[in-house]
Amino acid sequence: MLETLSYLSFLADPYVLLVMTLGTLAGIFLGAMPGVSPTMAVALLVPMTFYMDPRTGLILLGAVYSSAVAGGGITAILINVPGAPASIATLLDGYPMAKKGRAWEALCITFWYSMIGGIVGVLAMIWFAPILANFAMNFGPAQIFWVTVFGITIISGLSGGAVIKGLFGGLFGMLLSCIGFSPMLGEPRYVFHDSLTSGIAIVPVLVGMFAIPQVLDLAENLHNLSGENRLRLMEQARAGGVRPRGTMLKIILNIRHWWKTVTCSLGIGLVKSVIPGVGANVVGLIAYDYSKRLSDNPQDWGKGEPQGVVASETANNCTVGPALIPLLTLGIPGSPTAAALLGGLLIHGLFPGPELFTKHREITLTFMAGLLAAQVFMFFGGMLISRYSQHITKVPALIMIAAVSVCAVVGSYGVQNSMDDVLIMLGLGLMTYVLLKLDFPVAPMVLGVVLGPIAEVNFLRGKLVAEAGDGMFQFFFTGGINITFIIICVLSICWGFFVEYRAYKSKKAAAEVQS
Amino acid sequence: MKKFALPISFALLLAAAAVVWAKGPGGYPNAPITLVVCYSAGAATDFQARIVSMPAGNDKYFGEPIVIVNKAGAGGMTGWNWMVDRAGKDGLTMTAYNLPHLVAQALVQKPKFTVESFEPLANWGTDPAVLVVATDSPFKTVDDLVKFAKANPKKLTMNGAGLYVGHHIATLQLQKTAKIEVTYVPEQGAADAIASLYSKTVMAGFTNLADAYRAPDRLRVLAIADLKRHEYLPDVATLKELGYDIDNSSVNFRGFALPASVPQDIIEYAAKTVEAMFKDPMVVSKMKESGSPLNVMSREEVKKLFAQQKAVLTELLLTDKK
Numbered sequence: 011m012l013e014t015l016s017y018l019s020f021l022a023d024p025y026v027l028l029v030m031t032l033g034t035l036a037g038i039f040l041g042a043m044p045g046v047s048p049t050m051a052v053a054l055l056v057p058m059t060f061y062m063d064p065r066t067g068l069i070l071l072g073a074v075y076s077s078a079v080a081g082g083g084i085t086a087i088l089i090n091v092p093g094a095p096a097s098i099a100t101l102l103d104g105y106p107m108a109k110k111g112r113a114w115e116a117l118c119i120t121f122w123y124s125m126i127g128g129i130v131g132v133l134a135m136i137w138f139a140p141i142l143a144n145f146a147m148n149f150g151p152a153q154i155f156w157v158t159v160f161g162i163t164i165i166s167g168l169s170g171g172a173v174i175k176g177l178f179g180g181l182f183g184m185l186l187s188c189i190g191f192s193p194m195l196g197e198p199r200y201v202f203h204d205s206l207t208s209g210i211a212i213v214p215v216l217v218g219m220f221a222i223p224q225v226l227d228l229a230e231n232l233h234n235l236s237g238e239n240r241l242r243l244m245e246q247a248r249a250g251g252v253r254p255r256g257t258m259l260k261i262i263l264n265i266r267h268w269w270k271t272v273t274c275s276l277g278i279g280l281v282k283s284v285i286p287g288v289g290a291n292v293v294g295l296i297a298y299d300y301s302k303r304l305s306d307n308p309q310d311w312g313k314g315e316p317q318g319v320v321a322s323e324t325a326n327n328c329t330v331g332p333a334l335i336p337l338l339t340l341g342i343p344g345s346p347t348a349a350a351l352l353g354g355l356l357i358h359g360l361f362p363g364p365e366l367f368t369k370h371r372e373i374t375l376t377f378m379a380g381l382l383a384a385q386v387f388m389f390f391g392g393m394l395i396s397r398y399s400q401h402i403t404k405v406p407a408l409i410m411i412a413a414v415s416v417c418a419v420v421g422s423y424g425v426q427n428s429m430d431d432v433l434i435m436l437g438l439g440l441m442t443y444v445l446l447k448l449d450f451p452v453a454p455m456v457l458g459v460v461l462g463p464i465a466e467v468n469f470l471r472g473k474l475v476a477e478a479g480d481g482m483f484q485f486f487f488t489g490g491i492n493i494t495f496i497i498i499c500v501l502s503i504c505w506g507f508f509v510e511y512r513a514y515k516s517k518k519a520a521a522e523v524q525s
Numbered sequence: 526m527k528k529f530a531l532p533i534s535f536a537l538l539l540a541a542a543a544v545v546w547a548k549g550p551g552g553y554p555n556a557p558i559t560l561v562v563c564y565s566a567g568a569a570t571d572f573q574a575r576i577v578s579m580p581a582g583n584d585k586y587f588g589e590p591i592v593i594v595n596k597a598g599a600g601g602m603t604g605w606n607w608m609v610d611r612a613g614k615d616g617l618t619m620t621a622y623n624l625p626h627l628v629a630q631a632l633v634q635k636p637k638f639t640v641e642s643f644e645p646l647a648n649w650g651t652d653p654a655v656l657v658v659a660t661d662s663p664f665k666t667v668d669d670l671v672k673f674a675k676a677n678p679k680k681l682t683m684n685g686a687g688l689y690v691g692h693h694i695a696t697l698q699l700q701k702t703a704k705i706e707v708t709y710v711p712e713q714g715a716a717d718a719i720a721s722l723y724s725k726t727v728m729a730g731f732t733n734l735a736d737a738y739r740a741p742d743r744l745r746v747l748a749i750a751d752l753k754r755h756e757y758l759p760d761v762a763t764l765k766e767l768g769y770d771i772d773n774s775s776v777n778f779r780g781f782a783l784p785a786s787v788p789q790d791i792i793e794y795a796a797k798t799v800e801a802m803f804k805d806p807m808v809v810s811k812m813k814e815s816g817s818p819l820n821v822m823s824r825e826e827v828k829k830l831f832a833q834q835k836a837v838l839t840e841l842l843l844t845d846k847k
Contacts, residue, residue, distance in 0.1 A: 049566065053571070056572075056575070060579070060811065147723050147724045149724065150724050150725075150726035151726060190598065191598075191600070191602070191634075193711070193713065194688075194711055196600075196633075196634060196688045196689065204606075207602070207603055207606060208596075208597075208598030211598075286720060336720070340720075340723065340743065341716075341719075341739060341740055342716045342717075342720045342723075343716050346566075349568065349716065352572075353571075353572040353575075356572065356816065356817075357572075357811065357815050358815075359815060359816070361739040361740075361816060362739070363743070426595055426596045426597065427594045427596070428596065467713065471721075471726075474682070475682050475708070477679075478679055478681070478682045479682070
């Protein structure tokens with residue numbers, strides 16, 4: 011550990027310092043752009059590192075990766091569109107906070123708790139890499155399948171009271187994810203139009219489901235921009251641009267009320283991030299749901315509760331370090347972003363595996379130290395960018411509509427330069443708008459799109475292996491991890507029922523009191 | 526000033542003509558070239574394509590940069606379909622081909638493209654499939670593996686990076702020649718396939734030579750599915766040497782191609798330039814450092830390869846399928 015920290019001395023080199031600062035700012039900016047995911051940000055910068063020495067190159071990639079994950083929170087909070095898949099859960103409470111004029115507070119939370127999550131994640135990576143790598147290797151198709159099922163059980167918590175509608179949304183999301191060529195059998199499914207051959211990518215879904223309803227919502231309220239309403243909106247706008255003194259201090263001290271949320275999110279972030287196949291996308295949502303269940307005021311969540319942002323941002327940045335463990339120790343990139351980083355290692359002749367910790371020890375430890383420092387850089391860079399970006403809340407609705415629409419189209423086109431994605435985005439957006447009018451929650455649908463393919467592929471993989479081996483029951487229902495996760499799934503569902511029942515009873519009691 | 530006007534404009538005209546002449550037919554390329562890579566950013570094909578296209582901006586080659594666009598999906602079909610549909614005839618949109626994926630998909634899955642839709646320019650790399658097991662696996666030789674599979678039909682699980690990719694083809698070839706039946710598990714990518722071997726989910730698999738080369742302490746390489754041994758792993762015998770009649774149809778070839786609708790003179794010019802670019806010292810050294818096998822082949826050689834693969838795969842996949 012101390013050895014790793016001693017490598018922080020690279021920060022004394024002004025060139026490295028400059029690269030790191032620029033990398034952080036670029037990462038936050040790219041992360042905040044809807045349509046540019048952290049993976050793309052890293053892949054875009056890998057060729058640049060060809061010309062750097064390995065240390066500087068890797069420090070740059072680490073800085074970009076960490077800050078892109080946090081940067082996604084900015085757009086989530088300010089315009090209700092997640093900049094990256096990992097920040098879906100941030101907007102659930104972040105945007106309501108911004109609407110109440112607490113945008114600055116939400117942004118401070120985002121970067122402060124991203125830093126805390128990030129540092130804990132990197133420390134876990136430095137200390138426990140071998141243990142966590144072995145733990146990850148215990149996850150075969152059956153285990154990953156159950157983890158995914160566990161992810162699906164949180165739908166009830168994300169439905170905001172409408173559990174049945176939430177479940178339908180989740181199923182609908184999974185159906186959407188079936189579109190395209192089946193990954194296991196190679197058969198086309200639901201390909202009734204050419205645009206659908208490549209299936210539905212996650213970015214167009216996110217942009218469509220969040221940005222388009224947001225635009226239409228703003229447009230709906232345009233006509234009553236006169237008189238009193240206008241005054242009220244102007245008040246709100248003025249409040250939005252304010253940076254109340256002492257916000258940061260308050261947030262740092264608030265950890266004494268929020269410790270439950272923070273520990274819960276850190277735990278979920280650490281465990282989930284080493285499990286192969288389940289990326290940072292869902293970690294934020296799961297941490298959000300569990301922190302909500304554990305909190306004293308679950309009824310406030312989703313209406314601008316700061317802890318919602320805390321949970322999501324702590325957890326998603328906590329995954330940055332551990333997600334690299336399978337890559338560094340075994341050469342298996344656990345996530346698409348790690349795969350892009352692998353390119354950055356290979357280009358300098360660094361082959362992941364034990365050699366990294368023996369022959370190339372110096373470079374590897376510098377990279378880890380750099381990743382640690384990147385978390386702090388990310389905080390300051392984030393605060394700097396937030397200072398200016400928070401003024402977005404003052405932009406009049408008319409201009410906002412145009413700006414968000416442009417962002418949505420460019421963002422979904424940019425993923426793979428394809429107009430098909432734009433059409434998919436618009437189609438899904440309009441549909442989501444209608445569904446929102448009918449009180450269907452959006453988060454479960456996104457969860458379905460993300461988890462559906464993971465569940466499907468691992469179930470079918472498991473089935474192939476199981477039928478060649480001991481049979482389905484043996485394969486899916488025996489073994490410590492399988493049973494643990496099955497129990498957790500059952501408990502999670504029961505808890506969901508219990509919470510619903512309690513809410514139902516208290517509502518009924520309140521109704522009786524009134525009558 | 527006026528008296529200089531004529532000579533100056535003449536000189537400019539000459540210079541412009543010289544530039545046009547120095548470039549390809551009709552001034553090609555007069556804008557940056559787009560290279561469509563049909564796999565996601567960071568995957569092996571994408572990573573190598575970024576290395577080999579780096580010197581393109583040099584005046585020795587195209588004098589214009591090559592910009593990489595990723596159109597991933599459906600094992601590569603999404604991007605190649607797009608090429609057939611929408612790539613222009615100006616030769617400014619190239620694609621990276623992956624054999625045998627492209628040929629196998631064209632034959633089996635009936636996409637919009639056929640093998641003839643593309644004109645190969647040059648090949649930059651080959652990555653043969655190697656038969657691997659985890660280091661602590663009971664299988665020490667290919668014969669062990671085949672013996673087990675013969676005694677337990679369908680009980681032997683083998684994986685690879687997807688359907689109708691080189692690893693799948695190699696598995697099918699092994700089944701056919703050794704007269705065994707195995708369960709093939711298609712994985713999302715080479716990395717997932719190797720992870721399944723480590724975690725003992727799957728017993729054996731075909732994987733990329735480069736990946737096996739980078740993990741000598743965790744994977745045991747039993748054999749290589751190519752015509753001759755490879756310089757990276759000189760001690761590993763080919764399947765042919767071991768008595769299994771398997772040729773190089775499963776070897777993963779990567780290179781650049783243009784749509785067949787592009788004029789012939791542009792294709793010829795681009796083919797020469799691309800081939801020279803792949804031999805650039807910077808490309809050679811970067812490929813070597815990153816452990817990616819380089820194998821530059823000319824347009825003529827690749828054309829022969831396309832035809833040969835089509836014949837072999839037609840027999841393997843279509844005649845005795847199911």
